[in-house]
Amino acid sequence: MRDDQKDARRDAILDATRDLLREAGWRGASMRAIAARAQASKETLYAWFGNREGLFEALIRRNALSVQSTLAPAVVAKAAPEDVLTRFGTALLDLQLGADAVLINRLAIADPVLGAILAEAGRESTLPLLARFLSELDAEGAIRADPLDEAIEDYLGLLKGDLQIAALLGVPRAVDTRAQARRATERWIRLYAVNP
Amino acid sequence: MRDDQKDARRDAILDATRDLLREAGWRGASMRAIAARAQASKETLYAWFGNREGLFEALIRRNALSVQSTLAPAVVAKAAPEDVLTRFGTALLDLQLGADAVLINRLAIADPVLGAILAEAGRESTLPLLARFLSELDAEGAIRADPLDEAIEDYLGLLKGDLQIAALLGVPRAVDTRAQARRATERWIRLYAVNP
DNA sequence: TGGATGGCGTACCAGATGGTACGGCTCGAA
DNA sequence: TTCGAGCCGTACCATCTGGTACGCCATCCA
Numbered sequence: 001m002r003d004d005q006k007d008a009r010r011d012a013i014l015d016a017t018r019d020l021l022r023e024a025g026w027r028g029a030s031m032r033a034i035a036a037r038a039q040a041s042k043e044t045l046y047a048w049f050g051n052r053e054g055l056f057e058a059l060i061r062r063n064a065l066s067v068q069s070t071l072a073p074a075v076v077a078k079a080a081p082e083d084v085l086t087r088f089g090t091a092l093l094d095l096q097l098g099a100d101a102v103l104i105n106r107l108a109i110a111d112p113v114l115g116a117i118l119a120e121a122g123r124e125s126t127l128p129l130l131a132r133f134l135s136e137l138d139a140e141g142a143i144r145a146d147p148l149d150e151a152i153e154d155y156l157g158l159l160k161g162d163l164q165i166a167a168l169l170g171v172p173r174a175v176d177t178r179a180q181a182r183r184a185t186e187r188w189i190r191l192y193a194v195n196p
Numbered sequence: 197m198r199d200d201q202k203d204a205r206r207d208a209i210l211d212a213t214r215d216l217l218r219e220a221g222w223r224g225a226s227m228r229a230i231a232a233r234a235q236a237s238k239e240t241l242y243a244w245f246g247n248r249e250g251l252f253e254a255l256i257r258r259n260a261l262s263v264q265s266t267l268a269p270a271v272v273a274k275a276a277p278e279d280v281l282t283r284f285g286t287a288l289l290d291l292q293l294g295a296d297a298v299l300i301n302r303l304a305i306a307d308p309v310l311g312a313i314l315a316e317a318g319r320e321s322t323l324p325l326l327a328r329f330l331s332e333l334d335a336e337g338a339i340r341a342d343p344l345d346e347a348i349e350d351y352l353g354l355l356k357g358d359l360q361i362a363a364l365l366g367v368p369r370a371v372d373t374r375a376q377a378r379r380a381t382e383r384w385i386r387l388y389a390v391n392p
Numbered sequence: 393t394g395g396a397t398g399g400c401g402t403a404c405c406a407g408a409t410g411g412t413a414c415g416g417c418t419c420g421a422a
Numbered sequence: 423t424t425c426g427a428g429c430c431g432t433a434c435c436a437t438c439t440g441g442t443a444c445g446c447c448a449t450c451c452a
Binding site for chain 4 (some may be wrong): 197205231235236237238239240243
């Protein structure tokens, strides 16, 4: 199997895993069922991913990559800080309330090993983007984002509120993510602006 | 079996369920293992709780009751608003980051039915306390908590940030809950005070 | 064009699971 | 003191699980 074909096959297997998790949950996504869904052999799954946990880990890592590549463009655009923050917040909210992220987080919450992996992947992929942008704002002088980790925590808190937990519990509230991000941004700036 | 004995027995079974969930997780807490741990018969478990989901549901409901009775006193104390809010926030944070709540939330996130139950129990038990207090503040005039649900959402967001998700992922950060609650209260008041 | 690498499908294994059935015994009620 | 409700312990059932083994066949490389 050529390398590009192998990558595509791997992707297809992870897609099948994701779909099955979405439809049947953790319990329903057995290695048997995944293999059948992907029209792959169980032996192939084990050869490629080691074991069930390894398969799920691969899914989490792939998702983290896609999150980063979705979020990165939102934060480089040169525009008014509140617009950049709103754009970033909207993208982050769309991601974290989306079906894929909910599924990934459910997985990670059910298994401590996967939880550690997701937490690390999240800390590495999304937080630095926000941290860099906020510290740039601070350097420009209009905003005093210090201490930086508190500023980040406050922004994320204002942005997400209880929405993410609600989504994980399967009781999603209808939410206009753009309006929510705009509101969070406006409040955060009120807290951190140098001239109130 | 006398009624009081029966209540105690039921409590002991739920305790055993909680302990086993804590030690062995969802997978390890089989009906067999729970029965053995509680020195009860599987048949009794099924007779009293219907099935596995029913057992877990009973655990969730018992926890919700205890949460409410822990939180209610924090909010009736007549004191400065920021002190009441800080006290309430500390208690809520201690609860939601504690081992029991983490366990309960993991359970509810793994099973949609339990998720709906927990979300409803939470909405019924903890939110009204905060809602009533904030609207009293609003009535007194020093604070403009309107719209009320946004004010609540902002307070909870500032209070919890990403802490609850981190705890659920099994990557808890050391946190001084009282200081965190004080910080959240101070920021929230800055956002909602009538005279900035 | 030939041979070998490796994925597919199926079968197999031991163990565990949720749920039910059934003696035997304790303990509360009359 | 007697009797019956009901809990404990164990056994049982069909089913499913993660993980391994093994022919068979397509595809890629030389």
